[in-house]
């Protein structure tokens with residue numbers, strides 16, 4: 001398995017300042033302050049709407065069918081009525097032409113009257129009270145006339161036969177009037193039925209379309225209301241996983257179940273941050289402990305060497321040859337130098353004063369640093385491959401500090417390749433406002449169990465006198481000061497890449 | 510005839526090795542020095558030493574391992590720990606591993622010599638019993 005390890009050097013020191021705390025509280029309040037319309041309510045309302053539409057359609061069809069039915073019945077009744085009246089008129093005609101019996105005509109009229117009486121309610125509901133009474137009256141008048149004709153005809157008085165003549169024309173007039181009325185009612189009703197059917201068809205099509213549209217709208221509305229917040233919640237968790245602990249803000253006008261989720265997320269973010277702060281705090285304490293112990297160790301060793309050598313010289317000065325004594329004095333001198341350099345590094349590490357920041361060109365910085373190390377590279381058989389974009393915007397920084405970082409990274413690279421190798425220095429412009437400088441060696445790599453420690457002060461795997469273990473700690477501090485970050489990617493036996501990210505100036509002065 | 514006591518010095522600071530060797534040899538001890546724990550353990554496995562003087566580094570693991578190893582291979586060995594990283598915890602750890610003395614760096618040659626002579630006397634006494 002590949003032994004690949006990664007560590008984020010900078011960052012992660014997010015402190016829960018009161019400013020951020022207040023902001024978090026405010027978003028929590030904003031989440032709460034919106035009017036509450038729960039998703040359950042929205043779903044219920046949507047289905048209620050659908051239900052109402054369906055009920056409306058049902059009631060409308062029921063009314064339609066009822067109306068159709070009564071019209072149909074009216075048509076039937078009126079046809080029966082017209083038939084009886086027609087029959088009566090035929091007998092009436094026969095009576096005047098051939099002198100046949102008028103009784104049959106009367107019985108037909110009675111049948112017609114029965115029809116009217118029987119279906120009175122239905123007919124009134126269709127043609128109205130007024131028309132119906134009119135129909136009834138003209139039928140009654142017709143009957144009365146018939147009765148008179150009948151009685152005149154039966155009397156033996158010859159004067160009566162004369163009276164029949166004007167009655168005949170009256171009868172004909174009333175008869176045809178009744179028929180015309182009936183057939184006009186029939187026609188009217190037919191027309192109305194046709195109209196009813198076509199409106200019914202139209203209404204069915206329209207309500208079907210309306211129903212489909214509302215279903216479509218409700219589906220899209222619900223998916224929008226439910227899926228979108230879920231996707232947003234997924235995005236939030238990804239964001240949190242990447243270490244962005246800014247609180248979740250309200251995105252919609254209303255409060256619902258997802259708002260509760262958002263608030264739960266915010267609470268979780270708060271807890272994680274509090275825990276992380278505790279962790280960084282305890283790590284800081286541990287680092288300070290390490291630091292003092294490290295200082296003690298790093299200074300006690302050279303002091304011990306100086307003390308032992310001086311003691312030897314003091315006690316047995318005459319027992320040693322001149323060369324031996326000179327060698328001992330050199331040892332003392334070297335150890336003083338060693339202690340001094342530790343103190344110097346320490347001062348760099350803990351320097352409080354703010355370095356002066358100016359506009360720094362990355363390509364120049366890299367080139368001068370590489371020149372400084374030219375001898376070191378040739379001595380150690382190291383090939384340098386710079387890949388520097390000359391058109392990079394400048395960064396705002398302290399050139400000396402930044403050079404120290406590059407020197408530390410390059411020297412670490414050289415020291416990781418005792419048998420020579422290639423050292424790549426590459427700079428790229430990133431879209432998120434950072435310039436990235438990669439220093440890649442083809443050296444021994446860093447074991448994964450050390451990755452977490454290499455930025456700690458005094459952590460070193462190098463021999464006595466070769467490394468103080470402050471290089472990366474100092475570099476980390478400097479880059480943090482520049483609001484950048486430093487990361488490492490390493491593979492045992494293959495090599496190591498340190499990446500420095502520095503924010504560049506948007507408008508160089 | 511006075512017995513010659515054999516001392517092993519283990520410290521990755523070469524100057525410590527050289528000065529201790531020089532000094533203790535002058536006082537009549539036989540001294541071998543090592544700068545890595547592995548070499549020291551290889552030698553301890555073959556040869557019996559009376560006294561072990563070893564450094565304890567910051568991480569401590571290697572030094573402690575050597576102290577245990579020495580105790581296992583020659584259980585009468587007396588171990589002196591010298592350390593630039595003198596805290597109660599490291600001292601405790603060293604004693605638990607079997608060390609009999611703990612000296613903080615920087616120390617004096619005379620301090621070590623006195624201690625070594627004292628331990629030599631103890632060994633002599635033990636041998637007589």
Ligand SMILES: Nc1ncnc2c1ncn2[C@@H]1O[C@H](COP(=O)(O)OP(=O)(O)OP(=O)(O)O)[C@@H](O)[C@H]1O
Nearest residue numbers: 412413416445454460461467468469470471472496
């Ligand atoms: N390019 C690299 N390849 C392999 N290991 C590395 C590399 N850079 C750093 N390390 C590891 O990280 C440790 C710490 O590095 P750092 O630069 O902080 O200290 P140092 O190089 O040991 O000492 P100093 O830089 O103070 O002289 C090194 O001892 C080494 O084990």
Ligand SMILES: [Mg+2]
Nearest residue numbers: 408412471472
């Ligand atoms: Mg270094």
